[in-house]
Amino acid sequence: MSLSQAETVAVAPEETGGSLGRDAWRRLRRNPVAIAGALLVTLFVVVALLAPWLAPYPPDKPVGQVTPVSIPGPSAEHWFGLDDLGRDEFTRVLWGARWSLVIGVVSLLLGMAGGLLLGLLAGAFGGWVDGVVMRVVDMMLSVPGLLFAIGVAAMLGSGLDAVMIAIAVVNMPIFARLLRGQMLAQRRSDYVLAATSVGVRRRRIVLGHILPNSLTPVIVQGTLTLATAIVDAAGLAFLGLSSNDPSIPEWGRMLADTQRYLSSAPLLAVFPGLAIVIAALGFTLLGESLREALDPKYRR
Amino acid sequence: MNTPTGPAVPGSPGGPPDGSAAPGEPLLSVRGLKVHFPIRKGVLLQRVTGYVRAVDGVDLDVGRGMTYGLVGESGCGKSTLGKAVLRLVEPTAGTVRFNGVDVAGQSREGMRRLRRHMQMVFQDPLASLDPRQSVESVLSEPLRAHGFAGDRSRRVRELLDLVGLPAGAAARYPHEFSGGQRQRVGIARAIALNPELIIADEPVSALDVSIQAQIVNLLEDLQDQLGLTYVVVAHDLAVVRHVSDVIGVMYLGALVEEASSDELYAQPLHPYTIALMSAIPIPDPEVEERRRRILLTGDLPSPVDVPPGCRFHTRCPFRQPTRCADESPDLREMRPGRKVACHWAEEIAAGAIRAAASAHDPTATEVGTPSS
Ligand SMILES: Nc1ncnc2c1ncn2[C@@H]1O[C@H](COP(=O)(O)OP(=O)(O)OP(=O)(O)O)[C@@H](O)[C@H]1O
Ligand code: SF4
Ligand SMILES: [Mg+2]
Numbered sequence: 001m002s003l004s005q006a007e008t009v010a011v012a013p014e015e016t017g018g019s020l021g022r023d024a025w026r027r028l029r030r031n032p033v034a035i036a037g038a039l040l041v042t043l044f045v046v047v048a049l050l051a052p053w054l055a056p057y058p059p060d061k062p063v064g065q066v067t068p069v070s071i072p073g074p075s076a077e078h079w080f081g082l083d084d085l086g087r088d089e090f091t092r093v094l095w096g097a098r099w100s101l102v103i104g105v106v107s108l109l110l111g112m113a114g115g116l117l118l119g120l121l122a123g124a125f126g127g128w129v130d131g132v133v134m135r136v137v138d139m140m141l142s143v144p145g146l147l148f149a150i151g152v153a154a155m156l157g158s159g160l161d162a163v164m165i166a167i168a169v170v171n172m173p174i175f176a177r178l179l180r181g182q183m184l185a186q187r188r189s190d191y192v193l194a195a196t197s198v199g200v201r202r203r204r205i206v207l208g209h210i211l212p213n214s215l216t217p218v219i220v221q222g223t224l225t226l227a228t229a230i231v232d233a234a235g236l237a238f239l240g241l242s243s244n245d246p247s248i249p250e251w252g253r254m255l256a257d258t259q260r261y262l263s264s265a266p267l268l269a270v271f272p273g274l275a276i277v278i279a280a281l282g283f284t285l286l287g288e289s290l291r292e293a294l295d296p297k298y299r300r
Numbered sequence: 301m302n303t304p305t306g307p308a309v310p311g312s313p314g315g316p317p318d319g320s321a322a323p324g325e326p327l328l329s330v331r332g333l334k335v336h337f338p339i340r341k342g343v344l345l346q347r348v349t350g351y352v353r354a355v356d357g358v359d360l361d362v363g364r365g366m367t368y369g370l371v372g373e374s375g376c377g378k379s380t381l382g383k384a385v386l387r388l389v390e391p392t393a394g395t396v397r398f399n400g401v402d403v404a405g406q407s408r409e410g411m412r413r414l415r416r417h418m419q420m421v422f423q424d425p426l427a428s429l430d431p432r433q434s435v436e437s438v439l440s441e442p443l444r445a446h447g448f449a450g451d452r453s454r455r456v457r458e459l460l461d462l463v464g465l466p467a468g469a470a471a472r473y474p475h476e477f478s479g480g481q482r483q484r485v486g487i488a489r490a491i492a493l494n495p496e497l498i499i500a501d502e503p504v505s506a507l508d509v510s511i512q513a514q515i516v517n518l519l520e521d522l523q524d525q526l527g528l529t530y531v532v533v534a535h536d537l538a539v540v541r542h543v544s545d546v547i548g549v550m551y552l553g554a555l556v557e558e559a560s561s562d563e564l565y566a567q568p569l570h571p572y573t574i575a576l577m578s579a580i581p582i583p584d585p586e587v588e589e590r591r592r593r594i595l596l597t598g599d600l601p602s603p604v605d606v607p608p609g610c611r612f613h614t615r616c617p618f619r620q621p622t623r624c625a626d627e628s629p630d631l632r633e634m635r636p637g638r639k640v641a642c643h644w645a646e647e648i649a650a651g652a653i654r655a656a657a658s659a660h661d662p663t664a665t666e667v668g669t670p671s672s
Contacts, residue, residue, distance in 0.1 A: 019473055020432050190428040193388045197420050198442035198489060199412050209430050 024293040034289035040282025047094055048101035055091040060247035062086030071265040080271050083254070084261055085246075092249035093271050099250045100279060103164055104229040110168035112222055115175025122176065123183025123214070124206050133176065140173040149232055153241040160243045163236045167229050178221055182214035216294045223287035227280040234276050251276050325400055326361040327529050328385065328418075328497055333358045333394035335377070335384045339604065353603050354380040356553035356611075357394070359631065362497070362546075367523070367530040369544030369561065371537055371576070373600060377553040378533045379423060382499040385531075386418055387411055398497065416446055419490040421500040423533075425482035425507075429474040435460070435485055436470040442492040459488040462525075463518060480511035484518065491522060499531045504539060516543060537576055541565065549573045552611045553603055555631055558639040569640040569649055571618045594655050610643065617655035618648050 028034045047054065057063045064072060066086040073081040080089035122133040140148070149166040156162035186192060187210055195205050234252030236242055242253060251272040258268035336351040354377040362368045372378055383389045385396050387403055396403040398418055406414055422428035429438060439456045448455065457467045463484040474482055483503060490498050500519060504512040520543060522528060534540045540547060540561075547564050549557045549572060557570035568574045578594040596615045601607055607614050613624040623629075623643045631641040647653045 019434070020475075023475070190422045190424060191430045193383065194420070194422060194428045194486070194489065195430070195441065197386055197388060197415050197418075198493065199416060199445035200441055201412070201445065202408075204445075209433075212432055213430065 020294075024290075028289060028293040031289050031293065033285050034293070037282050037285030037287075037289060040278055041286055044097055044279045044282055045101065048097040051094045051098045055088075055094045057088035057091045059087065059091050059095040059249045063088050068261070069264060071261060071268070073265065073267060081265065081267060083268055084258060084265075089268060089271055092254060093251070093275050095249040096251040096254065096272060096275060097279070099248060100230050100233065100276075103160070103167070103233040104226050107164040107167035107229050107233070108171065108222060108225055110164065111171030111225070112175050112218070114168065115172040116179050116218065118172065118176035119179030119183070120211075122180040123187075123210070126184070126187075130180070134180065137173040137176050137180075140169075141177070145170050145228075146232060146235055149236060150239065150241065153236055158241045158244070160248075163233055163242050166236065166241075167232050170232070171225055171229070174225070175218065175221065178217055179214055182217055183210050186210045186213050217291075220287050220291040220294065223283050223290055227283035227287070230279050230283070231276060234272075325397075327364040327366075327399055328360075328362040328531070329397040330358055330360045330385065331395045331397075333381065333384060333396065334392045335380050335389055336392045350604055353553050353606050355384060355391075356603075356606060358550075358553075358555055360548055360555065360558070362529060362531060364496070364529055365523075365527060366545045367532055367543050369540030369547040370531060370533045370550060371540055371547060372535065372550030374535055375600065375603065376550050377603065378535075378550060379501050381550075382420060382501045382531065382533060385499060386415060386420055388420070412445075416493045417495050418497040418499070419493070419495040421483070421486050421490050421498060421503045423502040423506060425479060425486050426474060428486050429482060431474055434471055434473055435465075438485060438489055439470070439492055442489065446493060455492075459492055462491065462522065463488040478511075479507045480515060483507060483515055487515075487518065487522070491526060491528075494526065495528070497529045497531070499533070501533045502535065503532070505535060512539070519543070537580060549576070552601060552606055554611060554641070555639075556612060556641045558631065560637060563638065567649065569634065569638060569645045570612075570642050571616045571648065571655075572612050574648075574655075575617065610641075612642075618642075618644060618653050619656070620644055620653065 062085055064078065064082045064086050066072065066082050066084065068084070071082060071084060072078065075081065078088050078090065080093060083089050083092060118133050118137065122130040143151075149170045152166035152169050153162045156165060183206075192205060192209060195209055196202075200208075233242070234250075234255065237250050237252030238256045240256065242250060246257075254272040255269055258265065258272075261268060333355055334353070334357055335355040336353050338348040339350045339352060340346040341349045356377070358381060360368065370378055370381070380389060384391045385398075385403070387396070387406075391404065398414065401414065403411070403414065433441075436453070436456055439459050440452045443452050443455060453470075456470055460467055460469055465481065465484050465488070469477075469481070469485070474485070477485065483506075487503075503519065504515050507515060516539070519530065519532070523530060530543075532540050532543060537547070542561075544561045547559065547561050548555045549564075549570065551572050557564070557568070557573045559569070564573065565577070568577045575594045575596050594617055596617065598615045601611075601614055607625075609623070609625040609627055610616065610629050613619050616624065619625075620643070627643065629641045629643050631639050634640050634645055642648070644653055
């Protein structure tokens with residue numbers, strides 16, 4: 001019995017224990033930046049989901065009189081005023097959240113699925129598969145993001161589908177490289193060597209150890225990508241590459257349509273602009289604090 | 301302390317993989333082992349521009365029940381050697397025979413089964429544990445992988461008890477433990493399958509000095525209880541001195557001296573060992589008084605550019621104008637049980653060749669202290 005009676009296990013108190021996930025959640029809840037991000041994201045998502053019930057007017061019909069030189073500003077009936085076609089601006093900003101969310105989520109899911117598949121192939125097999133995948137990824141990444149998206153959208157002939165596909169394509173290599181890099185790093189780590197030496201089979205090592213430990217940065221990147229997807233979608237719409245149906249209230253398009261009236265109704269540009277900033281800021285703050293909460297370096 | 305009940309794994313627990321070892325053959329036998337990592341340059345077409353010669357021709361034998369201490373400066377290839385023995389990195393050349401079985405000839409599945417008998421304890425205990433895995437899961441994984449038939453959670457508790465952790469540790473995660481406790485978990489995992497050989501790669505160098513002795517004691521106790529054979533890696537002689545039967549001194553990927561622990565201490569033969577040893581204080585004040593500390597000049601060469609001739613000649617305080625710079629010394633048996641890779645070992649031992657005066661320069665770098 002010469003063993004270590006001295007070093008009895010001072011097991012940590014209950015509050016600090018638990019798995020990686022529970023630990024991260026606890027730290028997330030205590031971080032004011034995370035809470036601010038979560039509030040903004042919640043606001044955005046609630047508005048997007050409930051727009052039809054929250055909006056006081058129909059989004060696509062004129063509800064007041066406007067001429068190019070007199071566009072009524074904010075009032076008691078129309079909180080954000082009317083737009084250049086006499087529609088209620090507040091209603092359109094609310095509905096815009098809906099379109100932003102749809103475009104953001106769909107393009108994120110598409111891009112993430114494609115990217116993760118490529119990254120998984122490269123990371124799990126290595127060798128020439130890795131070589132080919134990574135050459136393609138490097139080529140795609142060498143083109144600046146928005147420029148690439150513009151090219152793809154223009155090639156697909158503009159429209160909502162084109163915008164979503166373009167943004168997905170731009171994000172694909174980012175996810176591919178992220179997952180592949182993570183998996184390769186994990187593959188060389190000591191705990192993978194340890195699992196190999198106790199006889200865990202390769203498939204279980206990849207799926208049970210390497211993949212779960214590689215996904216944390218993917219979750220973080222996904223949150224951050226929602227922010228850029230929303231901004232990119234607005235950018236493409238602003239450039240006229242999105243749907244040309246004027247009845248669709250989309251923030252980027254609203255910005256583009258109202259720039260002619262900047263002198264008579266400057267607020268028409270401010271509201272959708274602010275909405276874009278709030279949505280993007282929410283996802284960015286949440287993503288950054290997730291990154292911090294999930295990083296093992298910040299743990300004891 | 302419980303006596304370990306062998307896990308009911310198919311095949312005799314801890315028994316020889318296929319019993320093909322000749323009588324008297326060492327449990328582990330390594331010949332001419334090399335691990336060279338290619339250095340690749342270029343973005344599109346990756347050309348190999350050189351090699352990191354991490355392990356560069358190592359021969360060693362470890363007898364059953366013995367402890368082999370492997371000592372050398374940081375970066376000299378100790379971890380790589382350990383991993384190559386378990387084929388966790390693929391050797392470039394040479395053979396590893398475990399219990400008479402050629403490790404290189406094994407298929408993936410054959411290797412998986414063979415590794416049941418040879419395990420590793422890692423240098424960085426935290427990095428060696430999956431942060432998402434509870435201790436219960438860490439310890440039952442080897443049992444599951446090899447089809448352990450008995451009660452897994454009982455075996456897990458048994459293993460925890462063997463390494464001096466309470467049963468409650470099973471539900472905890474690696475980040476909730478101290479360094480010493482994590483290393484106990486790593487050791488428990490290594491003994492889970494009742495292996496014969498354990499390669500302990502600097503098992504205590506990441507730990508507080510106050511805990512190091514406890515972990516070393518634990519390893520010794522387990523050796524007695526389970527009849528283990530050890531290769532214990534360390535970057536200074538102090539750690540391996542008391543636990544090792546035989547000590548091998550490694551420099552830039554190769555062994556430069558090998559002897560029984562006692563003999564090595566009584567009279568180091570290789571200039572590198574002499575320098576390492578002179579850095580350790582000796583308890584006998586008279587001896588301490590008379591001896592001179594030998595300090596090495598110059599930096600440790602990179603394993604990418606291993607010096608030609610004797611690999612130690614760029615720093616050797618005994619360097620001679622002939623042979624040292626152009627003829628590579630083999631690890632030869634100078635006398636029974638004493639192996640040394642130096643052309644001038646006899647003359648140095650006899651005192652006919654003395655260390656250069658500059659070796660006593662107090663500004664020179666000292667070996668034996670890790671450079672990082
Ligand atoms: N996968 C690898 N690819 C390229 N070089 C490597 C690789 N692994 C190790 N090396 C290099 O091989 C050399 C020996 O490394 P190794 O980790 O075996 O040394 P060590 O003796 O264990 O050192 P330490 O005491 O710091 O643990 C080092 O120069 C290291 O940079
Ligand atoms: S061979 Fe020469 S350089 Fe090498 S250790 Fe011996 S004396 Fe020193
Ligand atoms: Mg090492």
